[in-house]
Amino acid sequence: MLQTAFNGVVTGVIMALPALAVTLLFGVLKFPNFAVGAMMTVAAYLAFALNAQLGWPLAAAAVAAALAMGALCVGIDHLTFRPLRERGAITLMVASLGLGFILENVARFAYGNSARSFAIELARPFRVADVRMNYEQMITIAVSSAAMIAMYVLLTRLPMGRAMRAVADNPSLALVRGIESPRVIRWTWFLAGILLALGGVLIGMDRALEPPMGSNYLISVFAAAIFGGLGSPLGAFVGALVIGLVSELSTLVMAPNYRIGVPLVAIAVILVFRPQGLFGQPYIRK
Amino acid sequence: MISFLILIGIVICFSAILALALNFQWGLGGMVNFGLTGFYALGAYAAALLMLKAGANTFVAAVGAMAVVAAVCGLVAFVTLRVTEEDYFAIVTLGVGEMLRLVALNEDWLTKGALGLTGVPRPFGAAIAPEYYQYFLLALALALLLATLWFLDRLARSPFGRLVRAVREDDVVAATLGKNVLWARVRIFAIGGGIIGLAGSLHGFYYQYIDPTQFSNIVLAYAFMAVIAGGRGAHRGAILGAAAVMLLLEGSRFLKDVIPALDSDQLAAIRIIIIGAGLILLLIYRPRGFFREYRLRVDFK
Amino acid sequence: MSSILKVSGLHAGYGAGDILKGVDVELAAGSILTIIGPNGSGKSTLAKTLAGLLPARAGTVELEGRPLDQLSAPKRVLAGISYVPQEYNVFRNLTVLENLKIAREFMGANGHGRRGFDERLEELFPELPMHYRIAAGNLSGGQRQMLAFACALTARPRLLILDEPSAGLSPILTREVFERVERVNRTGVSILMIEQNAIEALRISHRCIVLSGGRVRACASAQEVLEMKDLNSLYLGDASNRI
Numbered sequence: 001m002l003q004t005a006f007n008g009v010v011t012g013v014i015m016a017l018p019a020l021a022v023t024l025l026f027g028v029l030k031f032p033n034f035a036v037g038a039m040m041t042v043a044a045y046l047a048f049a050l051n052a053q054l055g056w057p058l059a060a061a062a063v064a065a066a067l068a069m070g071a072l073c074v075g076i077d078h079l080t081f082r083p084l085r086e087r088g089a090i091t092l093m094v095a096s097l098g099l100g101f102i103l104e105n106v107a108r109f110a111y112g113n114s115a116r117s118f119a120i121e122l123a124r125p126f127r128v129a130d131v132r133m134n135y136e137q138m139i140t141i142a143v144s145s146a147a148m149i150a151m152y153v154l155l156t157r158l159p160m161g162r163a164m165r166a167v168a169d170n171p172s173l174a175l176v177r178g179i180e181s182p183r184v185i186r187w188t189w190f191l192a193g194i195l196l197a198l199g200g201v202l203i204g205m206d207r208a209l210e211p212p213m214g215s216n217y218l219i220s221v222f223a224a225a226i227f228g229g230l231g232s233p234l235g236a237f238v239g240a241l242v243i244g245l246v247s248e249l250s251t252l253v254m255a256p257n258y259r260i261g262v263p264l265v266a267i268a269v270i271l272v273f274r275p276q277g278l279f280g281q282p283y284i285r286k
Numbered sequence: 287m288i289s290f291l292i293l294i295g296i297v298i299c300f301s302a303i304l305a306l307a308l309n310f311q312w313g314l315g316g317m318v319n320f321g322l323t324g325f326y327a328l329g330a331y332a333a334a335l336l337m338l339k340a341g342a343n344t345f346v347a348a349v350g351a352m353a354v355v356a357a358v359c360g361l362v363a364f365v366t367l368r369v370t371e372e373d374y375f376a377i378v379t380l381g382v383g384e385m386l387r388l389v390a391l392n393e394d395w396l397t398k399g400a401l402g403l404t405g406v407p408r409p410f411g412a413a414i415a416p417e418y419y420q421y422f423l424l425a426l427a428l429a430l431l432l433a434t435l436w437f438l439d440r441l442a443r444s445p446f447g448r449l450v451r452a453v454r455e456d457d458v459v460a461a462t463l464g465k466n467v468l469w470a471r472v473r474i475f476a477i478g479g480g481i482i483g484l485a486g487s488l489h490g491f492y493y494q495y496i497d498p499t500q501f502s503n504i505v506l507a508y509a510f511m512a513v514i515a516g517g518r519g520a521h522r523g524a525i526l527g528a529a530a531v532m533l534l535l536e537g538s539r540f541l542k543d544v545i546p547a548l549d550s551d552q553l554a555a556i557r558i559i560i561i562g563a564g565l566i567l568l569l570i571y572r573p574r575g576f577f578r579e580y581r582l583r584v585d586f587k
Numbered sequence: 588m589s590s591i592l593k594v595s596g597l598h599a600g601y602g603a604g605d606i607l608k609g610v611d612v613e614l615a616a617g618s619i620l621t622i623i624g625p626n627g628s629g630k631s632t633l634a635k636t637l638a639g640l641l642p643a644r645a646g647t648v649e650l651e652g653r654p655l656d657q658l659s660a661p662k663r664v665l666a667g668i669s670y671v672p673q674e675y676n677v678f679r680n681l682t683v684l685e686n687l688k689i690a691r692e693f694m695g696a697n698g699h700g701r702r703g704f705d706e707r708l709e710e711l712f713p714e715l716p717m718h719y720r721i722a723a724g725n726l727s728g729g730q731r732q733m734l735a736f737a738c739a740l741t742a743r744p745r746l747l748i749l750d751e752p753s754a755g756l757s758p759i760l761t762r763e764v765f766e767r768v769e770r771v772n773r774t775g776v777s778i779l780m781i782e783q784n785a786i787e788a789l790r791i792s793h794r795c796i797v798l799s800g801g802r803v804r805a806c807a808s809a810q811e812v813l814e815m816k817d818l819n820s821l822y823l824g825d826a827s828n829r830i
Binding site (some may be wrong): 026031032034080084087090091094095097098100101102106109112113219222223226255258260261263264267268272275 | 381506
């Protein structure tokens with residue numbers, strides 16, 4: 001029980017990163033992006049190439065992959081989503097689906113379907129109060145917490161962070177407050193790319209690298225973001241922890257194969273009882 | 287070679303039926319269905335199981351599969367759209383589709399899991415000699431495709447069809463006109479689901495064998511590509527789109543002979559990359575596709 | 588008196604038809620101009636077009652003789668126009684202080700008063716510092732309107748466009764808002780204001796324009812319009828009412 005809960009927390013902490021990316025992207029661009037799963041995959045393989053193939057330490061590889069992914073996301077947005085910006089959320093969602101297909105299969109083309117793992121030395125797990133933990137899980141919690149704190153500081157203390165929240169809050173008011181939205185969109189993608197890359201590397205460390213590794217988490221990540229309230233960074237973190245924890249705990253009472261049912265039920269429950277999510281403000285159209 | 291073309295013809299027919307279904311839900315109704323693959327699998331499994339476990343004949347099985355998928359789609363639409371907007375609906379359909387696929391993969395007692403169901407009966411399978419059977423199946427698939435097309439054309443011209451488009455263009459306006467938007471959307475999604483069920487049954491008849499790997503997200507990519515290429519809302523466009531996509535895909539099998547260095551995983555990956563890129567390029571440069579939606583030509587003057 | 592804003596032959600709208608069908612407006616520097624008119628006459632559309640949120644389909648807009656037509660909304664802020672929308676005119680999820688900071692950081696007010704809060708604004712809005720930590724969405728209607736003013740003024744605009752500043756406010760608050768508008772005007776900011784609350788608004792205005800059906804139906808001094816017996820006749824938009 002305690003062990004399962006701990007595993008759930010680790011899963012939740014991992015998902016918090018992409019959930020925050022989803023929430024930022026949704027806030028600024030106003031559509032759920034279905035390519036985020038594949039973006040995590042691509043970033044994880046980037047880190048894999050640097051780590052396992054070029055022999056970099058994983059930390060350095062992860063940082064490089066995160067920066068590269070941030071830049072890549074800015075470029076991808078420029079090529080795919082920018083021309084479609086005025087066409088409405090549905091078109092953008094379909095485009096993001098297509099982008100997800102491309103990215104996941106670029107990874108498949110380069111590395112095939114078989115599972116791979118990072119070149120890291122496996123340390124022996126240790127026990128704390130009867131809960132088995134390992135070194136990677138500690139790193140995961142540290143990295144994710146540090147990234148969340150950094151994002152929090154960025155979003156509340158820096159002008160660009162405030163501008164991102166302002167655009168998420170009210171895009172047309174942001175324009176008349178002098179905020180140039182293309183710049184904000186670029187920064188949002190850059191940060192989302194970094195978060196997704198870190199998320200991808202952590203998933204790869206927790207499980208293994210394979211092409212669907214990112215999209216497997218897609219629904220849980222969306223559920224976390226919706227649960228916490230799309231557009232709310234704090235909500236994304238809490239939502240991810242809740243979804244991760246409940247998903248793992250659900251395996252105690254039902255077949256683990258249907259873990260994916262948990263985020264679905266969570267989406268249904270939150271939509272029925274509190275559509276704006278735990279920490280979100282009611283969503284105003286226009 | 288002739289036989290190869292006939293087989294491609296059959297595949298095109300049921301892909302086109304699937305594309306018509308998506309076109310109805312998304313192109314006409316404005317409801318994105320990212321769970322298409324799961325619903326398609328549901329149709330195929332429902333038909334096969336009705337025959338294998340319940341001993342139904344092929345006709346009853348197909349109709350049953352249509353009813354099952356329509357009911358599930360209607361339910362999903364009802365539960366989700368009662369409380370929320372399209373964005374969430376897309377996410378929910380994706381999740382439900384994935385869930386359906388997992389059921390097929392994990393409920394061994396029912397679906398035989400990864401092994402799949404073998405020996406799916408075919409319509410008139412015993413009455414028609416095997417060497418002629420593919421001609422019959424092509425004729426049947428073609429007839430069903432034309433029937434679907436006829437049905438959807440009529441529907442598009444009916445008052446319900448106008449309501450569907452009104453809901454897509456502006457649900458608020460449609461609601462203020464006193465139309466029950468939720469109920470309209472549930473019906474749109476359920477009717478589309480019924481057609482998906484039909485395509486799924488045909489899938490089973492054609493392969494005589496179904497397993498979860500046949501229902502990967504590639505199907506979703508193909509269907510969206512077909513609808514976008516054909517022009518959202520255009521029925522004939524969706525059919526031609528499906529034909530073009532399938533020919534392209536089947537044709538790309540020969541790519542292996544041209545570039546022998548690629549293994550089959552890589553070829554599969556390239557195909558999906560092409561589909562994904564095509565999808566985005568069409569959305570950007572050819573958003574109306576190559577065909578126009580059916581419209582009433584009424585002169586208001 | 589020189590004019591700060593000159594709009595001629597402005598056409599704008601959404602979708603197929605034009606909502607503004609050739610609007611001319613001239614605003615004397617340092618004055619308050621109020622635009623009144625029935626619902627759907629195009630008042631808010633005019634404000635949005637001037638702020639750069641909606642592209643003009645024809646016609647020109649000049650601020651102090653400088654054409655604005657090519658400028659995006661953020662660029663117009665730098666050029667000297669501040670616009671306060673009717674509703675949702677503050678970032679509700681951000682605190683009051685964050686709203687003000689955003690205004691200071693992005694509205695081109697960087698040379699002046701970057702450190703600390705502009706003392707001129709403190710004088711105009713003494714109540715704001717008390718609420719710095721509150722999310723702007725939790726302010727009362729009147730406080731929110733004051734915050735929106737303060738943000739808009741941070742840019743040190745030469746022209747302030749207000750879209751129905753009294754919408755949804757009680758009569759007492761309405762009077763207070765208009766009193767603030769007058770004080771802002773006295774600091775040298777020209778004001779273009781859209782109002783339903785015609786009589787109250789006209790008391791502080793210099794001139795008045797009646798907009799109806801996307802066209803200017805009348806243009807007169809505020810005094811003249813106030814003295815008219817039947818203000819409603821203006822709203823009919825009948826050309827014979829042209830003063």
